[in-house]
Amino acid sequence: MLDKQGNGASTDNRDNDCAHNTVERGQQRFKTYYEEQELVDEEEWNHFWNTLFVPLPACFWISQSHPSSTRMSALCKQLEAYFSSVEEVDSIKSSIPYPLKWFPNELAWCLNISRQVLKRDEKLSKLHDFIVEQNSSGVINRQEAVSMLPPVLLQVQPGDKVLDMCAAPGSKTAQLLDMLGAKNYSAAERQVCTIRLSKDIVDIHESLVVANDSNLKRCWMLIHQLKRFSCPYIVITNHEAQKFPVGMRFNRILCDVPCSGDGTLRKSPDLWKRWYADTGMNLHPLQLAILLRGCDLLETGGKLVYSTCSLNPVENEAVVAEVLRRRSTQISLINVDNLLSNLKFRRGLTSWKVKNNAEEFGFFTCYEEVPLHRRKKIPPSLFPKDDLKDLGIDKCIRILPHDQDTGGFFIAMFEKVSRDTQDTWQKLRFDKEKAYMKTRRISRLISDDPFERLSTVNISLLKTIAYFYGLDEELLSNHLMTRTSDAGRVRRIYYLSEQVKSIVENSVGNLDRLTTDDDNEKYPYRVVHGGIRCFEAVDCKYQVECPYRIVFEGAPLIALRMSKRLEYVEDEEVWNFLLHVKDVIKIAEIPFINLRTSLEQTSPGSVIFCFTNESTKDYLTAWLGPSMLSIFVTTEDIRLLQSHISRNYISLTDMLNNDE
Incomplete structure (x- = not known):
């Protein structure tokens, strides 16, 4: 029996059997495929295979730009020491927190326990509630460990122009914004900013983060996810990543592409039902196109x-x-x-086989074995070639679940070493003009504001x-904008x-204001959101000098x-x-x-x-x-x-004491 997961009760045994068989077939396909790829040595296969059925540990990163980050880090270390000292073997002992040594600082x-157990175990209920509360307040961000790697590798700095090509649901973009926010606003800078109110501090940096996604609904989700960073240098765009406009250049790009996701089987065991080798083959052209556009x-x-999961x-x-x-x-x-450092990973593979979908257990070892009538759907780029070592493919890293109790992941990091060649630039120019003309044809169907x-x-x-808020008019004229509607x-x-x-x-x-003239690299972006909302109109029944309130996210x-x-x-x-x-x-x-008197004297x-x-x-x-205060x-x-103030910050004793 391949399935290590228990199936839920069903009122119809036939449905239950059907679901069970579907899962088992998916597992057999996966097992056959990766055994043929020699993904791991024969002697460690069982360890690798069994790990896929163990739920992932609950992981989170602490927002370093959050005021409570220092206290949260200290509390995590207290929890680690406390759990390690517990003598009895129970849920507390088995859930000892540990830091990811490869994550900065x-x-x-x-937590050495799954999110499901953390939620259900009575002894850990306070800890679970605490984690949920801190996640909602932005102190921590729950995220799979390996998914944190790409932003760490990008090492963004103030002034960087960053593009996240496939941003939704936004956890990696949030990580990038947090890194920029922490570096842009150090403790010293915060102190300076409380004293200086002049236009000299308009832009402490020239950073830019573009979060792009091809699905408009996911773009709106990104807005909600990222608004807590109060960031004026964020733009959310709605493009197919492989067709993202080519005029602006970025010095940091995150290319976390759509993939088959079989590295997430520990988190999403439902994937077994629909696992097929050809899913990856079908996504290969899209992944290739996105990475080429990113370059x-x-x-x-x-x-x-x-990166892919x-x-x-x-x-x-x-693809690489x-x-x-x-x-x-x-x-x-x-x-x-x-x-x-301290991350266990494998080198990129230099040999693999391509699934022959015409045969249940068949494989192609080279492109020449593919029948002529099937070569349209099975391109030569799927196959390994003799140049892989020369290309330096061993610089890629792949993380396997059993090496360090994580999900599966793949990462390759590139550097642009020279400018585009003339041939490449001509191709980009053609793409730009084609995209521009296509956008003109469909512009009436787009609700971009x-x-x-x-x-x-x-x-x-x-x-x-x-005048009303005592702001610099010149500053506002350069930076305040509204939507045309x-x-x-x-x-x-x-x-x-x-x-x-x-x-x-x-x-x-x-x-109507844009051109495709060679000397003007302007081109259309589909902008869903930009900057930060700061003011909003208020309908008043009484006279007020300025009927515009300051919005919380822009405060x-x-x-x-x-x-x-x-x-x-x-x-x-x-x-x-x-x-x-x-x-x-x-x-x-x-x-x-004092507060009452001050408010009574304020218009x-x-x-x-x-x-x-x-x-x-x-x-x-x-x-x-005139007589009321509204929050x-x-x-x-x-x-x-x-959650920011000390008296509301839960203590270690309260967290571990479940007695009423």
Whole structure:
């Protein structure tokens, strides 16, 4: 019996038997295929095979840009020490947390227990609740260990232009933004920013992160996933990755392509039902096209990471080898050994076979064995060639599940060593013009809403906002934009960095302004979202000088530049009171005299409360009426803010004590 997983009860035994047989057949196909590939030595096959039926340990990384990251790291180390000291062999003893040594600064941790057991075990219920709470508040991010590798390898720095070609669901993009955020805003810079409110701090960096996905619904999901980073240099685009516009070049590209996903079988055992070798073969052309386009988008000296959660060599080594052949003078593989110390991995394969789907257990060893009538669907790029060692394919790394208790993964890292050749550039130019003309033909079917400068749409509104909040008008005129659909009556206003503006001003919605002239590399992007939302219109029944409130996600950015309507809170008790205000409170009922007096002397409109202590700098957006105070923050964001202050940070004793 191949299936190590128990099947759930069913009221219809025939359905249960059918599902069981489907799983078993998938397992037999997988076993036959990878035994033929000699993926592992014969003596370790059983270890590899049995590991596939053991659930993955629960893993997470700590957000280094989060105010509570230091305390979270300390707590993880306390948990490690506590669990190690437990003498009895039970769920506590078996779930000892351990840091991933290859992750920078030991900010990634695993529990030696699956997420399912963590959720169900009564002795670990407090720990499970704690992890869920910290994940919702952004202190930690739950993610499979090997999936954290590509952003680590990219080593992004402030000023980098980063493209995530296949970004959804966004965990890797979040990791990239967190790395940039932590490096851009060090403790010293935060202290400087609290003192300086001038236009000198408009852009501490010229970073750019483009998160792209081919599915529009997943793009909207990305917006929700990434908004907590309050980042003005993020753009979310909607393109097929292999057809991403070729004008702008990036110096960091993440190419985590769609794949068969059989490296995730420990996490998703349902994949057994639909595992076929030809899934990888069918995805090979798409993966090849995406990686080729990624290489073309890379600037000289830039780095690109290609990754899959597949074990199949036709999706991994075969793709990398073919791209190296086609871009032989422009790109090269990088040895990443020194970047991943303490990680167990294998070298890239130099031989494999291609499945012959006409025979249940048949394989092709070379392209010449493929019948002529089948060569259209079985290209030569699927097969290994004699040049693999010369191409340096051993610089690729593949992670196998049984080596370090992880999922399966494949990574190759490239560097652009020279500019595009004339032939490549002519091809790119042709692609650009073809894509431009195609976009013109379908533009009426696209609901892209282009950005317009607020200074162009409504200059008087810009002046009103600048005066009301004590902001630099010149700064706002350069960075505030709104969507065209809001031009009649501006509803939402966004803050965009210079790099983001260069993309959104060349979006599909601005087709009439773009050309394909050789001297002008403008071309259309499908921009779903750009920058960070900062202001939003409010409908008031009473007179207010500026009927635009500051949005919570944009508060950290705007507050650093405000000289008016910013209330500083130093007392944790006052801050905790504000966080527990239920929507609306009468100003006269506020029990703190200084706060009540300050609000009574402030005119109606939006205000920001700023709370600062040794480890936290947080903002709370509110609306001040003639006699009422309304908190304009979602329940989810309130929980995030509550998690930052020490009295709400769960103790080790509370976490492990399940007694009521």
